[in-house]
Amino acid sequence: MKAGLPEKEPRILAKWQADDAYGQLRAARRGREKFILHDGPPYANGDIHIGHAMQKTLKDLVIRTQSLLGKDVPFVPGWDCHGLPIEWKVEEEYRKHKRNKDEVPVAEFRAECRAYAQKWVDVQREQFKRLGIGGEWDKPYLTMDFSSEAVIVTELLKFAASGQLYRGAKPVMWSPVEKTALAEAEVEYADIVSTQIDVGFEIVASSVAALVGAVAVIWTTTPWTIPVNQALAYGPEIEYVLIAFGEQRVLVAAALQAAAFSRFGVVGDATGGAELAATLDPGLRRDDEGGVIWRGLGAELAATVARHPLHHLGGFFARPRPFLAGDFVTTDAGTGLVHMAPDHGEDDFILCKAHGIEPVFAVEGDGTYRTDRPDWLWLLGMGNVISDKLNNPQGAICSALRDAGALLAASPYAHSYPHSWRSKKKVIFRCTPQWFIPMDARSIAEQRWESEGGAVNDAEDSPMREGLTLRETAVAAIADTRFIPEKGRNRLGSMVAGRPDWVISRQRAWGVPITLFVDRKSGAYLNDAAVNARIVAAVAERGVDAWTEEAAQGLLGNDYNAADYERVTDILDVWFDSGCTHAFVLESGRWPDLSWPADLYLEGSDQHRGWFQSSLLESCGTRGRAPYKAVLTHGMTLDAKGFKQSKSLGNTTDPAILMKDYGADIVRLWTATSDTTEDHRIGDEILKGVADQYRKLRNTFRYLLGALDGFDEAERVAAAEMPELERWVLHRLAELDVELRARVGDFDFSGYVTAISTFVNNDLSAFVFDVRKDSLYCDAAGDAKRRAYRTVLDTLFHVLTRWLAPVLVFTGEEVWGTRFPEGGSVHLLEWPAVEAGWRDEALAGRIARLRVVRDDVYLRLEALRRDKTIGSFLEAGVDIEVADEDLFVELSTADLAEMLIVGRVTVRKSGSVGVSVGPVGDEKCARCWRHLPDVVVETGLCGRCASVVNG
Structure with missing residues (x-):
């Protein structure tokens, strides 16, 4: 039971890397129905925390369970790389060395920001991979890639072309320390x-x-x-x-x-x-x-x-x-x-x-x-x-x-x-000239938007839904979107309904520039397709450094004089950047396996005011609909006492330490067993409970591997020819199959793992494995009951290994490889074949009634064992009297001695009802340990064991 996950998991990771496991999976699923989970970009700024680990694992659970269903589920991870947090960190280094950022050439400063972001992309990538997260790690998306920056500029110019931009002086939340406007999500x-x-x-x-x-x-x-x-x-x-x-x-x-x-x-x-x-x-x-x-x-x-x-x-x-x-x-x-x-x-x-x-x-x-x-x-x-x-x-x-x-x-x-x-x-509300996307202006065909200078821009009609404002289009898109949990709909809807115009400008250096030329006389921004095309091409070639005063005339071309135009020097709000990820990841063609719109966006509840909303508004303003079909929201990770984790309180949980102490599979199991739709907790006692749950699952796999040693197809028994206990196990699998498919469809991984664990612990370990150990260890190899049991164990191995592989990615690989060393990766397999015809409600009812009898008898046997009247249940005899004819027939036709694991059971029809237990008095078989009347003293074996030994 010493899993040794911290040592084994890196070796499995290395093998996946060497075998190109992700590429194999892509090839195996090519041509299948697609499922696209678009990754919300974490910020490239520091080590990942437990919230990052939980969220990325949750995404991986979605990807792997959908892939298990046979779908083609490509996953392209990404990072948010622009903006104030990175700029602030670079400035901190400047301040340590008494350098003034304003005295550094802007291109040099941006280069340092780019290097800082790349450093943390590389660090976080390895940390996510260590969690067993599969994906396109060698080709992720970065908002600072030149190709990404070019698409962001393209999206901005779409808003400009349709008249959905204006410059106005309005009070915005402003940070005097950072000298820039802030979005609500940055406060x-x-x-x-x-x-x-x-x-x-x-x-x-x-x-x-x-x-x-x-x-x-x-x-x-x-x-x-x-x-x-x-x-x-x-x-x-x-x-x-x-x-x-x-x-x-x-x-x-x-x-x-x-x-x-x-x-x-x-x-x-x-x-x-x-x-x-x-x-x-x-x-x-x-x-x-x-x-x-x-x-x-x-x-x-x-x-x-x-x-x-x-x-x-x-x-x-x-x-x-x-x-x-x-x-x-x-x-x-x-x-x-x-x-x-x-x-x-x-x-x-x-x-x-x-x-x-x-x-x-x-x-x-x-x-x-x-x-x-x-x-x-x-x-x-x-x-x-x-x-x-x-x-x-x-x-x-x-x-x-x-x-x-x-x-x-x-x-x-x-x-x-x-x-x-x-x-x-502290921030203040400060009135400054900023660039806005209006929430309540209708298409340009119906209404003109005036800039502060009173000028009007000629523009194309808006791509928003006919006759609707951006706010109305977004509200309609929310109504068309599935939300898990449902309360996310009202949360996002209320935020969109009440938000002011979108302030998209920032007064910083590290970001995508607002690539607009404004006429110095009229105040109108230039809207020329040829100029826009040159701007996009320049950014695609040289990135954000292409937007300079020196390049202005070349971008304007021969039709315009740069002296007549103000080149806007503000940059875009990073929420506009991340709001455009659907465009440069799902639509760009750089990752041809992806498609637009995404089937799912999955982030924390704080993203209702962040990425969920910025993506929604950007897509509604340029495409008239949301970039996602469904939105799954998770809560925040708190400490064991329910407090928000923070470094100042000293109550943070470092996923790197958890993986060193427990292994990544424990972190994954904690994620899967937590109700992530609400705020959830983590702590030492919680993790010990998760580790105990892991040990029970691992022990089940160890039992299956041992019990199936040497199993081959010649042993297999058809379901119809099996004893009723084996057929009941198949019935339970058929029930679970329906439930687990529904759980996957609802992204309910807590319910998914709970259903499997309950089945393993209550139905298998505490009942079936216990009852059938006598047949497994003592019946002849060719005995029909033993063959049927081993057939069911083989089915259980295939089913449980596949069902749990998306959760316990390393353990699943270890278990599969132990039995099938040349069988490839477990993660290439699909949802196990479980036949609906295995369902047998009548049999399920019968077993349920027999288990009630078993529980009642066990209470009495435990009392005898406590009194030391018997040493084990196998020494006991059970006498049952029943008055009901149907119950008498049901009990009489069951092998109750085996089900109760006792020496003998007698069922009698009587006018009264009762159960009595006591020592059976027969000799103990030296092989099966049962106390039976046919044990021969000279050999110490019962008739069955003697037959097996002799023959």
């Missing part, structure tokens, strides 16, 4: 403590006379956005009140006045040294109607105008701040009035733009305020806009508001806040 949330402030805006005009001179109060947890305020938003249906507060009159939502006035008592550090901002007049208590100067619905605020608290600074701050109706304003928290900074909020941007208020682009890419405007000079030197230094109650902004008499409250506030998942630093 994680963490709890932080910010400064919450209540700020008063003096009302200077209103159709409600009582409001003039009063203070409209807003609440925010981002003080740094106050300087960029351009308006105030109110809810038209919300009730507002104007209340006297000291010498001030304060406007807040009625539903929030108690909470707001509670905060107004504190300015400064709430942990100590607080100073009162004002004292509430006892005669004007906030819950006293007499203290309310005015009460009305928000709709009455329509003509109200306030001024910025810092209006005395002049310039931008001196502009009036209008009140605007916003349907997003609620009374969940704050004051019921929301300050609008179109530079830093999507709702803010949309509402302000609708009223002609444009962003001012006050914040630079590194998170500092602009230095070219006098308005902001007072903030210079204060550092990052999200730094504690700038935003704490004693920071520059709160101090300026306090000096202006506008800070009513400031205190710490704990909440969840977005961070870059790479740098782990």
Whole structure:
């Protein structure tokens, strides 16, 4: 039972490599029905973790079980190679050596990024292969291959040709540390403590006379956005009140006045040294109607105008701040009035733009305020806009508001806040010019999309479904897709239904460029098929380095002057890259065995907002449908206590260590037995349980190999001629065959392995093997029952070896090769032949009833053995009395002594029902150990054993 997997598995891997096992399988399945699982690309950045190991193994289970069914299942693994994580790592090395990335030629920097990615591709490839994952490892796909980059550019230009691109200034999630826009999938949330402030805006005009001179109060947890305020938003249906507060009159939502006035008592550090901002007049208590100067619905605020608290600074701050109706304003928290900074909020941007208020682009890419405007000079030197230094109650902004008499409250506030998942630093919403794919624009034949400069592009009709927007096309595609589990449909559907326009531009160096020329006068991007063809050809030849200022005129050709065009220098979001993998892997022809669309995409639940979605949108925008027929989602791998694994907690599980200690087959069995549709756990105790389950399966194979030694076709017995126990085993195989095919169809590998293990442990090891060991060891070689049993064992060997080979890839190969050294690889075999005609429900019912009797008798025999009345069951005799005629016949016609493994069984028809057990009193056969009346004392053998020995 010492499997020695860590030592054996590498030798088996080496043999597969030498024999080109994957190539043999491709040749064996050529011309068969195809099944295409398109591999979602892991990031080429560091060693694989246990989540990678689980996911790739899960994919391999799909591939191998589909191949077992006889399908042609090519698998091309791939890697995501562009983007910020790799760029960030290269920059870290620069910082260690005090080099400035901006001073390095961009081509040299990209070359270092490419080398870094290739290094980790090579490392991860070997780690995945060690898990027994089969595939096109010598010819994987990489997003940084020139051919891949050329197709990505082609896909981008398809969007451009159909008018599905525009450049606009909108607030996007921005990392000041990494100096680039981020996608939602690149953001994680963490709890932080910010400064919450209540700020008063003096009302200077209103159709409600009582409001003039009063203070409209807003609440925010981002003080740094106050300087960029351009308006105030109110809810038209919300009730507002104007209340006297000291010498001030304060406007807040009625539903929030108690909470707001509670905060107004504190300015400064709430942990100590607080100073009162004002004292509430006892005669004007906030819950006293007499203290309310005015009460009305928000709709009455329509003509109200306030001024910025810092209006005395002049310039931008001196502009009036209008009140605007916003349907997003609620009374969940704050004051019921929301300050609008179109530079830093999507709702803010949309509402302000609708009223002609444009962003001012006050914040630079590194998170500092602009230095070219006098308005902001007072903030210079204060550092990052999200730094504690700038935003704490004693920071520059709160101090300026306090000096202006506008800070009513400031205190710490704990909440969840977005961070870059790479740098782990806070992100901000920042309005910058970016390139977008619109979600709700219809085909260009119905609607034109305007760029920021007001220009309109002539374009072809969109390839999306007729009359539908990209969002509507994607929603329709989701309805046409199978989801496993089904809840994935709602998760992806809700994300697509609510997402904003797709920001596809990034301000970095390592990625595929947005290969567009923009007319400097009109602002329209050039849409010329000949130019596009030259761009694609150049990228295919030289990669992303082909997009340079020096190459611009050659790409434009003789019809255009490069001086008239801006060459876009942004790169594509890496989610656009990976969203195009279906195009350059399934359609390119580089892997002719593949086809489009894929039968299955399989990734973690986090990819509903990542690869599943970007692939869906890219394909719907260029082909009008999803690139997949089905989507299988797995949960996240947690530690044994159910906590998320992280290096900081020290609870990570390294698959390399697991394979060194246990072997890859244990990792594979853990994957197959986990309910991967939900979050699942791994830990020492869990793995010990998996190892125990493995040992039971391995022991079954050892038993089969030993019991089948010397078996040949001359021994084979037809099913119809077998005893009922053997026919029942065939019946169970026929039942399992139906169940396991269904499990494979549902990709339910936990149910698949559980069904096999239950059969092996409960039906075979604990019953059939136990009952038939007497016949196997003691009957003559040519005995009909023994031959029938060995025939069934041969069938079990072929069936179980094939069924379990996709899970235990190394053990399956070892088992098969032990019995058939010249039989080739077990992984070339197909689903075992199991005859539906083996089903026999009547026989199954009979065996089930006999097993109930067996269980009842065993309880009584165990009591005798505990009392040391008997040493083994073979010393016992069993007397059964039954009243039912049918049961009497059923028991009388069964070989109960063999089934119960006792010396003898007597069944009598009686008016009562009962079972009695006791020592049988007969002599013990020295060969079969049964206590039988025909044992001859002189020879020590029973009649059967004497016959076998003598003859």
